[in-house]
Amino acid sequence: MQETIDKITRSFNAELEKASSVAELNELRVRYLGKNGVFTEVMKSLKDIAKEDKPFFGKLLNDARVKIEEVLQEKDKTAAKEEQRARLLAERIDITLPGVSAEAGSIHPLSKVKAEFAEIFTSLGFEIKEGPEVELDFFNFQLLNIPKDHPARDMQDTFYITDDVVLRTHTSPMQARVMLEQKPPIRVIIPGKVYRVDDDASHSPMFQQIEGLVVDKNISLCDLKGCLETVCKKLFSSKTKIRFRPSFFPFTEPSVEVDCSCPLCGGKGCRICKGTGWIEILGAGILNPKVLDNCGIDSSVYSGFAFGVGMERVAMIRYGIPDIRIFFENDIRFLKQYK
Ligand code: DAH
Secondary structure, eight states: OHHHHHHHHHHHHHHHHHOOSHHHHHHHHHHHHSTTSHHHHHHHHGGGSOGGGHHHHHHHHHHHHHHHHHHHHHHHHHHHHHHHHHHHHHTOOOTTSOOOOOOOOOOOHHHHHHHHHHHHHHHTTOEEOOOOSEEEHHHHTGGGTOOTTOGGGGGSOOOBSSSSEEEOSSSTHHHHHHHHHOOSSEEEEEEEEEEOSOOBTTBOSEEEEEEEEEEETTOOHHHHHHHHHHHHHHHTOTTOOEEEEEEEETTEEEEEEEEEEOTTTTTSOOTTTTTSSEEEEEEEEEEOHHHHHHTTOOTTTOEEEEEEEEHHHHHHHHHTOOOGGGGGSOOHHHHHTTO
């Protein structure tokens, strides 16, 4: 019996030597001290021993068992500690690393400008309307006093879909649509996409305009100037001035080009205003009586003004952007600057 116990202890010690993890130690415990373990087996053989020797060997066996239990417990503790240390090390978070910030999108500069226009004009009592981008030649040109084959059509390089259908070259056809639908007083703006056969640093085949239309009794150039000056002051700065230069559009008479004092240099002259202190921002004028009559509004009673602003142009001035194409390239580095 003594020999058996020694053998068990030796083999246990040898195995203990190799076991290092909590799991391995557990396995060892089950194999030696478990219900069907080595010790239980030896315990059974006690019954073959002479009765008077039983207490002695029983104690021997029990001492060996207790010893093994103690050793196991001791090693268990160190193994558990070691495992925890390893785990903590592996899971350590480097708090000096830069955090992972959630990417937030930003509003496109053109959308910002569009929203600002909408806010300014609605605060002045204007309604906002929208209209079709695929438009009848009739609205895009004819009602606006630009007959078929008239040289005035050369002012706008047009995408013709058929002889009678075009991609609208400006938002002005909405003047006609609104006047045919609504009786004066009319005060609307119409933002939207327009299309022209044009493509360089300052022209894009698709761009956006805002059309403005006011029809009422006794509307004059003074109303136009007052309205546009108010808008430019709100859009750029309270010091912004505007000036009118004579121009020509078939649908307005008189027609003007409107310049505003350069918002970047305040009128002193810079790269953006090419040293002049002024920047051209839109076309406008007093509604040609022919257009009013074409649209069923009596030009002997009513008059009106209209204007068309290029949204990209305003955004380019506003943010000092040199090339129109950059708006549509979706380069994330460009867009991120407008967060
Ligand atoms: N439709 C013109 C263009 O795209 C701009 C314009 C000029 C609009 C004068 C108007 C206006 O309403 O009165 O070039």
